[in-house]
Amino acid sequence: MSLTGPHDVSPSVPAPKTTANTLLLKKRSGHLIAALTAYDFSTARLIDEAGIDVILVGDSLGMAVLGYENTLPVTMEEMLHHARAVGRAARSAFLIADMPYGSYHSSLNEATSNAIRFIKEAGMAAVKIEGGSNRAALVEHLTLAEVPVVGHIGLTPQSLHRMGGYKVQGKSAPSMEALTSDAIALQAAGAVALVLEGIPRELAARITAELSIPTIGIGAGPDCDGQILVFHDLFNLTFSTAAKFVRRYADAARMFHDGISRYREDVLTRSFPSDAESYHLPGKTPGVVDNSESPVLSKA
Ligand code: KIV
Numbered sequence: 001m002s003l004t005g006p007h008d009v010s011p012s013v014p015a016p017k018t019t020a021n022t023l024l025l026k027k028r029s030g031h032l033i034a035a036l037t038a039y040d041f042s043t044a045r046l047i048d049e050a051g052i053d054v055i056l057v058g059d060s061l062g063m064a065v066l067g068y069e070n071t072l073p074v075t076m077e078e079m080l081h082h083a084r085a086v087g088r089a090a091r092s093a094f095l096i097a098d099m100p101y102g103s104y105h106s107s108l109n110e111a112t113s114n115a116i117r118f119i120k121e122a123g124m125a126a127v128k129i130e131g132g133s134n135r136a137a138l139v140e141h142l143t144l145a146e147v148p149v150v151g152h153i154g155l156t157p158q159s160l161h162r163m164g165g166y167k168v169q170g171k172s173a174p175s176m177e178a179l180t181s182d183a184i185a186l187q188a189a190g191a192v193a194l195v196l197e198g199i200p201r202e203l204a205a206r207i208t209a210e211l212s213i214p215t216i217g218i219g220a221g222p223d224c225d226g227q228i229l230v231f232h233d234l235f236n237l238t239f240s241t242a243a244k245f246v247r248r249y250a251d252a253a254r255m256f257h258d259g260i261s262r263y264r265e266d267v268l269t270r271s272f273p274s275d276a277e278s279y280h281l282p283g284k285t286p287g288v289v290d291n292s293e294s295p296v297l298s299k300a
Pocket of ligand 1: 037056057058059060061098195197218228229230
């Protein structure tokens with residue numbers, strides 16, 4: 001990284017800002033929505049420049065970058081720290097931050113204060129909360145407080161203990177009915193979009209057809225209005241076996257291992273840094289090392 005070089009490598013004509021309305025129009029016109037998670041400035045900038053519509057600062061950052069076992073320990077302060085970095089990078093993408101476990105469970109007022117922090121302090125355009133009909137009152141409350149809300153139903157990782165593990169949801173008829181009612185309740189409460197996670201393709205298709213707001217699927221098949229994946233899953237950066245629904249686009253772990261090993265080798269064999277990678281005193285010839293005239297260097 002150049003400490004003095006410009007950060008700004010974006011094209012001169014910025015892409016228009018993606019809003020909740022853009023996503024709605026995409027659904028209506030049959031244009032699909034591409035979404036990815038990001039947790040830091042450089043990744044968010046790359047994703048934004050690639051034209052991805054939605055960036056989610058997911059609480060999956062707990063595992064992906066903080067090394068937690070699941071999303072449950074993630075705090076508001078951790079979420080805000082990463083959301084601010086993403087907020088500084090993205091120009092065009094619609095930015096959503098996950099409300100972490102515990103930040104919206106105690107009271108409507110506390111949930112509202114926490115949600116507003118993502119908008120005020122991190123430049124997010126919406127928050128995402130997990131849960132169905134049981135969250136409808138909260139979605140309504142946040143919407144009235146000018147906080148756009150994205151719902152998240154199906155396999156909701158913050159319900160890990162209640163679900164008894166990360167299990168595909170909505171496989172039985174009653175569970176399909178319950179999830180469909182949840183989706184309808186969240187839409188009626190004002191949600192601007194829904195994430196459908198870990199549900200059968202057929203159920204995702206049914207919910208998508210039923211709703212006027214866009215659905216964004218992860219492990220929910222191809223019939224949603226859009227798709228989201230965790231950035232680290234795409235590039236083999238999770239140190240774990242990928243789920244069935246993950247498609248890997250490159251092996252960044254291998255690329256980083258290789259680069260790090262070559263750097264180590266170069267340092268240990270003095271092949272890095274070279275003379276060309278070094279600064280020189282004025283008047284000195286690059287490539288010729290002569291310390292005798294330098295009072296500072298000759299002391300060493
Ligand atoms: O936290 C996250 O990354 C998410 C996505 C998997 C939807 O909630």
